[in-house]
Amino acid sequence: MEPLLSPSEFVGLDNITHLCSGGEAPWLAGQSRIYNEFAALTSGGQATRAQLYERVESCRGRMSELWGVRAERIAFLPHAAEGINWLARGLRWHAGDNVVTTGIEFPSVGYAWQQLDAGVEVRRVPANRWVVGESALLGACDQRTRVLAVSQVSFLTGECLDVERLAAGLEGTDTLLAIDATHASGVVRVPAQCTDLCVSSAYKWMLATHGTAPCYVSERAETSVADSCFGWRNLETPLSGVAAPERLPLRPMPFKLEPGNPAVLSILFLGYALDVLLEIGMRSIENHARTLALTVNEGLQQLGLAVISPDGETQRSGNTCFLASDPAALRDHLATERILVWGDHPRIRVSTHLYNSSHDVDRLLGVLAANC
Ligand SMILES: Cc1ncc(COP(=O)(O)O)c(C=O)c1O
Numbered sequence: 518m519e520p521l522l523s524p525s526e527f528v529g530l531d532n533i534t535h536l537c538s539g540g541e542a543p544w545l546a547g548q549s550r551i552y553n554e555f556a557a558l559t560s561g562g563q564a565t566r567a568q569l570y571e572r573v574e575s576c577r578g579r580m581s582e583l584w585g586v587r588a589e590r591i592a593f594l595p596h597a598a599e600g601i602n603w604l605a606r607g608l609r610w611h612a613g614d615n616v617v618t619t620g621i622e623f624p625s626v627g628y629a630w631q632q633l634d635a636g637v638e639v640r641r642v643p644a645n646r647w648v649v650g651e652s653a654l655l656g657a658c659d660q661r662t663r664v665l666a667v668s669q670v671s672f673l674t675g676e677c678l679d680v681e682r683l684a685a686g687l688e689g690t691d692t693l694l695a696i697d698a699t700h701a702s703g704v705v706r707v708p709a710q711c712t713d714l715c716v717s718s719a720y721k722w723m724l725a726t727h728g729t730a731p732c733y734v735s736e737r738a739e740t741s742v743a744d745s746c747f748g749w750r751n752l753e754t755p756l757s758g759v760a761a762p763e764r765l766p767l768r769p770m771p772f773k774l775e776p777g778n779p780a781v782l783s784i785l786f787l788g789y790a791l792d793v794l795l796e797i798g799m800r801s802i803e804n805h806a807r808t809l810a811l812t813v814n815e816g817l818q819q820l821g822l823a824v825i826s827p828d829g830e831t832q833r834s835g836n837t838c839f840l841a842s843d844p845a846a847l848r849d850h851l852a853t854e855r856i857l858v859w860g861d862h863p864r865i866r867v868s869t870h871l872y873n874s875s876h877d878v879d880r881l882l883g884v885l886a887a888n889c
Pocket residue numbers: 595596597598599623625668672697699700717718719730
């Protein structure tokens with residue numbers, strides 16, 4: 518398979534086999550133009566500030582295309598952790614409530630709840646042979662489940678949960694469905710419209726950088742969560758007004774969740790990256806990444822390595838992971854061969870994205886074969 522986007526469109530990929538977008542994506546060379554445009558606009562004083570904000574709104578529109586939800590339901594948070602924590606902080610909890618998540622979750626999804634009173638139970642559904650699955654998660658929910666919070670794609674194993682199936686299983690209940698789509702958004706389709714909260718970092722599969730995390734919030738979640746953060750941007754306030762009323766009304770979504778300036782430069786970079794992704798199309802990117810992931814999965818198994826990622830069509834993602842006794846040492850060894858993967862205990866994560874090709878997979882498997 519040839520890349521959908523040439524590696525030459527990125528900075529620093531000459532002679533590098535880059536298989537680690539699940540850690541940090543390579544940088545699109547075209548972002549230099551965006552930086553220069555930002556520099557000119559930000560130096561232009563008050564006259565050009567409105568143009569910067571217009572670019573923020575245009576990025577919000579692109580996010581709405583990517584996720585299939587209305588733009589005004591998407592706020593730009595500083596990082597993905599804030600999305601799940603906003604929910605944990607603002608819901609009105611009662612003793613006996615519970616949260617369902619997985620036993621192998623990313624910390625901000627699995628532990629945003631640790632500030633809650635002891636009366637709230639966190640049910641951590643364990644993985645069975647590294648797979649969690651929708652049935653086990655739904656089976657752990659009951660009438661007192663306030664939130665089902667999971668990553669769409671696991672950072673640890675690459676398992677892709679069927680978010681629509683989770684939503685269907687919760688239909689008619691009061692349980693909110695909160696999704697961290699950081700390892701999904703930009704590589705597999707994200708059905709944000711059937712969630713109550715969907716948040717994603719921007720610096721991995723969406724090919725942008727740190728500082729902003731788009732977050733979709735449903736009307737139901739918005740009305741269930743108490744407002745806890747107030748500033749110039751989310752209050753209806755005349756900045757130069759002399760009157761100082763006791764309270765000021767809140768602006769509606771999306772500004773409601775943006776009490777201060779969002780990270781404008783990061784959002785401009787995200788806007789450009791989304792242009793690139795949307796022009797190629799999520800269907801093609803998903804198909805490309807999953808097909809390469811299957812080749813990686815099968816190749817690793819043939820080498821006798823302990824693959825922990827599912828190989829089913831829809832359970833696959835861009836991440837394929839295998840256990841290693843010393844992941845850091847193996848990762849460093851691969852780096853000396855100019856192959857970049859992500860390796861933290863207990864596994865190596867191989868990420869396949871739109872700029873990867875079969876040649877990249879062959880190189881990886883060749884070096885691993887020589888090492889086995
Ligand atoms: C599932 C998941 N969520 C979020 C993040 C990063 O979070 P943040 O944007 O809060 O830094 C990661 C990083 O590895 C992740 O794997």
